[in-house]
Amino acid sequence: MPDDRQKKILEILRKTFTMPKWATSAEDSFRRLIVTIISQNTADRNTERAFENLSKKFKITPEALANAKQKEIEQCLRVGGLYRNKGKTIKQVSKTILEKYHGELDPILSMPTEQARKTLMQLKGVGPKTADVVLLFSGNKNVVPVDTHVNRVSKRLGLAPQKGNYEAVRKALQTIYNPTDYMQVHLLLIYHGRKYCKARLPQCPQCPINTLCPSRNLFTQQKTG
């Protein structure tokens, strides 16, 4: 159960940002996995362009991508950056799903959460963030994916331990908030991080939750003496 401050933070974020339609729309789980791999360390705009190129050239199925030439996958992804790594990952992941899991991702997502998570992370190029995004948005699992914004914002807001690693931040957020809110917590912290709570800024002047932010007080104290 969130305490008053934690509850208020979520309430303000809900009023500040609107949730995207895609979050609750049905999406093929394999497509979700591929998009999420492309999005790794990449701006949304470039992710979209790369995925569009890939979709035009190939059917987004384990069969089609496992049998595609890696060079051709890479060319589609070029516009997004990190294209050699991701081309290799996408081909390999598709091949593994095809050969080891009969070309089906959904049975993995039907496993208990921890087992599904572990299984996804055994795919080379799929780390905790990518696994959790697929689990949350396509597997209907109770996890909070921690991307760079979620990590930074959670720590500044005192929602997660300052030196916590991925797992510590994820567990902290999952403990504070209700599973029904996990998707909102994930997305709203990202939107907040992008708009107000930037990595290069020690604090955010226009931030709508400034008064609830412990690091804002630290900053104020430093500035005033």
Add this chain to the structure above:
DNA sequence: GCCCAGGTGGGTA
């Protein structure tokens, strides 16, 4: 021209 966007795996101490 420089910084920012923003995950994973491999190497090293």
Add this chain to the structure above:
DNA sequence: TACCCACATGGG
């Protein structure tokens, strides 16, 4: 185990 680095493009 904890840190450091390579991967790569597009936009402001």
